[in-house]
Amino acid sequence: KQEVTQIPAALSVPEGENLVLNCSFTDSAIYNLQWFRQDPGKGLTSLLLIQSSQREQTSGRLNASLDKSSGRSTLYIAASQPGDSATYLCAVKGGSYIPTFGRGTSLIVHP
Amino acid sequence: DAGITQSPRHKVTETGTPVTLRCHQTENHRYMYWYRQDPGHGLRLIHYSYGVKDTDKGEVSDGYSVSRSKTEDFLLTLESATSSQTSVYFCAISEGGGDQPQHFGDGTRLSIL
Numbered sequence: 136k137q138e139v140t141q142i143p144a145a146l147s148v149p150e151g152e153n154l155v156l157n158c159s160f161t162d163s164a165i166y167n168l169q170w171f172r173q174d175p176g177k178g179l180t181s182l183l184l185i186q187s188s189q190r191e192q193t194s195g196r197l198n199a200s201l202d203k204s205s206g207r208s209t210l211y212i213a214a215s216q217p218g219d220s221a222t223y224l225c226a227v228k229g230g231s232y233i234p235t236f237g238r239g240t241s242l243i244v245h246p
Numbered sequence: 247d248a249g250i251t252q253s254p255r256h257k258v259t260e261t262g263t264p265v266t267l268r269c270h271q272t273e274n275h276r277y278m279y280w281y282r283q284d285p286g287h288g289l290r291l292i293h294y295s296y297g298v299k300d301t302d303k304g305e306v307s308d309g310y311s312v313s314r315s316k317t318e319d320f321l322l323t324l325e326s327a328t329s330s331q332t333s334v335y336f337c338a339i340s341e342g343g344g345d346q347p348q349h350f351g352d353g354t355r356l357s358i359l
Contacts, residue, residue: 166344178336179350186345224289232277232296232344233304238288 137162137229141237148244154212156240158225163203169234170199170210171224179224183210215244249273250351252337258357265324267354269337271317276342278320280304280312282333283353289336295320296342327358 138161148154158168167186171179183192183199185208191200196213212219222241226234249272259265269278280292281304291304293312301312309331311323324331337351 167347169347171350178352179338181347181349184347226348228344230344232340232342233279233291233294234348236289 137165137227137235139225139227139235139237141223141225141240143240144238145241146243148215148242150215150217150244150246152215152244154215154242156210156212156223156242158208158210158227158237160206160208160227160235162227162229163206164229165203166228166230166232168199168201168208169226169228170197170208171226173222173224173239175221182223215242217244217246219244250337250339250349252335252351252354254354255352256355258359259327260359261328262326265327265356265358267322267335267337267356269320269322269339269351271320271339273339273341273349274317275339276317277340277346278314279338279340279348280310280320280322281336281338282306282331283336284333292322292335329358332356332358 140159142157169184170182185192185201198211201208222239224239226236228234251270253268279294281289290306295301295314313321335354338348340346340348
């Protein structure tokens with residue numbers, strides 16, 4: 136059974152810092168890995184999708200990498216802003232087409 | 247944003263009453279999912295559908311049933327609601343195939359007293 140772990144569970148940083156959020160998974164036989172953002176009381180917003188054949192994806196200040204062989208993905212946030220404060224979740228989709236979610240990293244960026 | 251509408255957005259009801267939540271999509275996507283999200287448990291899959299009348303159980307399906315009679319609608323029913331089913335429920339859709347992303351609705355906050 137696929138297990139997805141996100142470290143750290145919570146993170147508080149000053150504005151302007153570059154951040155790395157981690158996602159690890161136990162079964163490397165995946166189709167893709169997706170990063171989401173969730174604001175309090177809201178649904179999940181898709182940030183980046185990395186296919187199993189890709190190594191990274193970029194969108195603005197966000198860069199996600201994937202190393203299937205080691206079962207790891209990182210989400211890099213450059214020049215963090217208070218508006219980046221949210222919970223970030225990763226989800227891994229395997230052979231059943233059913234994604235497995237991590238518990239998320241709760242990020243606070245303070246001015 | 248993906249066209250996903252969940253209704254109702256908020257509901258308060260009593261133990262033992264039936265409750266139906268609706269997910270409506272305008273994307274014509276094949277896959278639809280129901281999750282619940284609780285503190286300390288994260289997102290847990292309740293049921294999913296891979297086509298009209300094709301559904302399967304997730305990891306927390308006890309006490310829930312689903313139906314999908316049209317591509318665009320996926321209904322989640324609590325036949326006799328219990329306080330342990332108080333949660334935030336999310337619907338998600340995916341076009342299908344392993345390389346397709348998921349998109350989520352805004353959620354339904356359900357309180358069972």
